[in-house]
Amino acid sequence: MTSSESVKDRPESVTDRRLASLVRSLGDRSIVLVGFMGCGKTSTGRRLAQRLGLPFIDADAEIEAAAGMTIAEIFARHGEPSFRDGERRVMARLLEHGPRVIATGGGAFLNEETRARIARRGVSVWLKAEPDVLWRRVRKRSHRPLLQSADPEKTLRTLLRERYPYYARADVTVISRDGPHETAVEEIIAAVEFFMRFSPEPPILAVLDPMNHAAKPPLPPIPSADGEPLFGPAATTAPAPAAQDAAAVRVELGERSYDILIGAGLIAAAGACVRRLAPGAACAIVTDANVAALHLAELERSLREAGVRYSAVIIPPGEQSKSYGVFAKVCDDILAARLERGDLVIALGGGVIGDLAGFAAASIRRGMRFVQIPTSLLAQVDSSVGGKTGINSEHGKNLIGAFHQPSLVLADADALATLPLREFRAGYAEIVKYGLIGDAPFFAWLETHWRGVFAGGPDRVHAIATSCRAKAAIVGRDERESGERALLNLGHTFGHALERINHYDGERLVHGEAVSVGLALAFRFCARVGLCEGADADRVEAHLREVGLPTRIADIPGLALDADQMLDAMRQDKKVERGALTFVLARAIGDCFVAKSVEAAEVRAFLEAELNTGL
Incomplete structure (x- = not known):
């Protein structure tokens, strides 16, 4: 089975409707795995092809078959430039027929012509592994010609710095971790589904003169500082199982x-x-x-x-x-x-x-x-x-x-x-x-994983997606804020008032900082009036402070106000109805409700206490 026609003629080879739908969306495009040696392109690609009912092609094996010698022998006899030229020609041939799963050699994606062909005829997937993981996988393999040096680990890291910007141009990225290959296969399937959802056909590519470097977008910067993580700041905690790159x-x-x-x-x-x-x-x-x-x-x-x-x-x-x-x-x-x-x-x-x-x-x-x-x-x-x-x-x-x-x-x-x-x-x-x-549970996850959210990667995507799902669900039920959507204003009645008094001066206070102070004020107010436990208010404030956010009015530099100013600013809020104050209040973390006609006297007494503490 070597052509798209043979796959389409045998729909029974893909029994799962989800996978069948993905294969149909590919048309004659192939899934092309790219990445550094040791990232698992061959082993993962073979299992991925089995799941999708597609042919699997190992580009390095095709090169060896065509040349009648191993890649190490090609390097030794003819040199790397000759190997790269043969690799380019083999990749052009492999991409002519699809859909397939193709595992490329580590350097194939660096070639501009090959990248352009893959963009037209495939979906590229970067299997991205950390340097330590790659070194652990390849250090005992003596057949890697590029690592034949006095310090192979240093050579590996140098090659990674050179190749990372090119791999980063792949259509999707999947983290290659130690563990069952089936996990990576599932993540690739999900990532390709995501990519095909908004890019179901190949992008329109300008035909560029290979020497016209000015016409090409700049590559991402290459990290070069000694001792710094190659792929950005390392998260101090492991990603949650639900975390993903897209x-x-x-x-x-x-x-x-x-x-x-x-x-x-x-x-x-x-x-x-x-x-x-x-x-x-x-x-x-x-x-x-x-x-x-x-x-x-x-x-x-x-x-x-x-x-x-x-x-x-x-x-x-x-x-x-x-x-x-x-x-x-x-x-x-x-x-x-x-x-x-x-x-x-x-x-x-x-x-x-x-x-x-x-x-x-x-x-x-x-x-x-x-x-x-x-x-x-x-x-x-x-x-x-x-x-x-x-x-x-x-x-x-x-x-x-x-x-x-x-x-x-x-x-x-x-x-x-x-x-x-x-x-x-x-x-x-x-x-x-x-x-x-x-x-x-999401708040508890943030308490543990916030450093990963700040560092980037799957934790960050997970936090953004979880937030968007929460808001999308509420908006879907209450688009125009006639009821439940007002919950999204937790902390905002306080926060918007602080912004107004501050005349929206971003040097002193930006919106998210006002929200942070507002969240802490809302929970302390609820603890004061007996709605929630003081421990919950303390926990909210502790987490906001841990990440470096303000939690007290006194944390806003140079902002002088009194309780009556705050109340007056609150009365200009969009959520005021017939002059009555509306607040989002909490019974506990994760359990909030909309309260209308909150007594102004209670709010004033709370604000006076906050302002008089000097904290």
């Missing part, structure tokens, strides 16, 4: 349902996503100057390669841009770009950009579709999901706006690598919120 969350709203895709490389895939979401549509990218410097070029390149016409609207960064004046400019610039109602607005940035661009999309031509590409953690787990859009007024935060759902959310985990630590911490406060309102 995830998809569905927001169920009938005809307006949409997907949240979470994983690496999604900005680079945005053009293909937009083309399939709205064939023939043009788009306007709304972003701020800071985000534009980091991510706009990559997004524009993706749109160009997908054949999508676009224009860009760049505004000043910061909460102050959520104003009437900037909103008017964004709308006018989108109209000047001659975008029609069937075109798209892309919000590329954090919560400010998402709120502002979404409100513009809701308003222009009485409603345009829009895509959220959140680049901050706070936006990825909260503001990009659920359709709340708007701008601020001198009377309060987000008081002018509309409910307008996006058509797609692309949460690119790579974008968080450029986020300052302070901004990442601020976004983490919103993740904590989801554990507090209704998922005590």
Whole structure:
């Protein structure tokens, strides 16, 4: 069985409907495993092929068969350049027929021509293993020609530094761990399903002159500092079994349902996503100057390669841009770009950009579709999901706006690598919120795994996906905040009041920090009035402090206020009904409820006590 036709003629070879669906979605594309020697491409690939009912091809074995000698002998007799040329030609032949599972040699993916062929004819999967794991696997194998040196371990690490940026261009990444191969097989199947969900056909590739290096996107930087982990900061705790490198969350709203895709490389895939979401549509990218410097070029390149016409609207960064004046400019610039109602607005940035661009999309031509590409953690787990859009007024935060759902959310985990630590911490406060309102086990998981969330990788994706699932479930049941959705405002009544008194000065207080103080205040208030145990309030405060977030009003530098100022600011909150204060209160961690008509006197007494402690 060596062709796509033979697979299609034998559907009984794939009995599992899920796997059969995946094979059908591949069409004539192959699954191509890439990665360094010892990552398990051959053994894992063989089992993967068995599960999918596809042929398995080991590229190195094909090269040896074609040459009539081992790879070590090819290196010894003809040198590495001759081997690489033969490897390139063999890979071109293997990719002509599919679907298959192909295990490549460790250097195959470094060749530009081979990468381009794989992009057109396959789905590339990087089996990513840590250096120590790889060294443990290969150190006793004497047939590796590239490791024939005085210090093979140093050679291995040098090769990894050289090859990592190329492997990182694979369509999906799966961690190669010690353990049963079936675990890796299941993770590959899930990752390829995820990838095919938003990229069911090969991307449109520009035909580039191999020597035209300026036409190619830059490779990621190569870590070079001695002693530093090769693949970023190491998590101090093991990932939870549910953790993964990519995830998809569905927001169920009938005809307006949409997907949240979470994983690496999604900005680079945005053009293909937009083309399939709205064939023939043009788009306007709304972003701020800071985000534009980091991510706009990559997004524009993706749109160009997908054949999508676009224009860009760049505004000043910061909460102050959520104003009437900037909103008017964004709308006018989108109209000047001659975008029609069937075109798209892309919000590329954090919560400010998402709120502002979404409100513009809701308003222009009485409603345009829009895509959220959140680049901050706070936006990825909260503001990009659920359709709340708007701008601020001198009377309060987000008081002018509309409910307008996006058509797609692309949460690119790579974008968080450029986020300052302070901004990442601020976004983490919103993740904590989801554990507090209704998922005590998730909060306990965060207490143990927060370092892994900060470090990146599967723990981070797991935390983002869990947060998005929680919000998606609530939004699906209460889109316009008539009831249950108000739970998402835990800590926000306090937090928004602090932001208003602070005049939205991001130098002193950013939104996530205000939420952190608000969460701690909410639990201490509940403990004061006897709703929850003081131990729960202490536990919430301890965790927020452990990750470096503020938990007391006194933690906000230079902010002077009194209890009456706080109450007045709270009365301007959107959740106030007929002048009565509305709070989200807690009976325990993971058990919150919406309380209306909370007595102002009780809140004032609590605030006076907080302010008088000086803590």
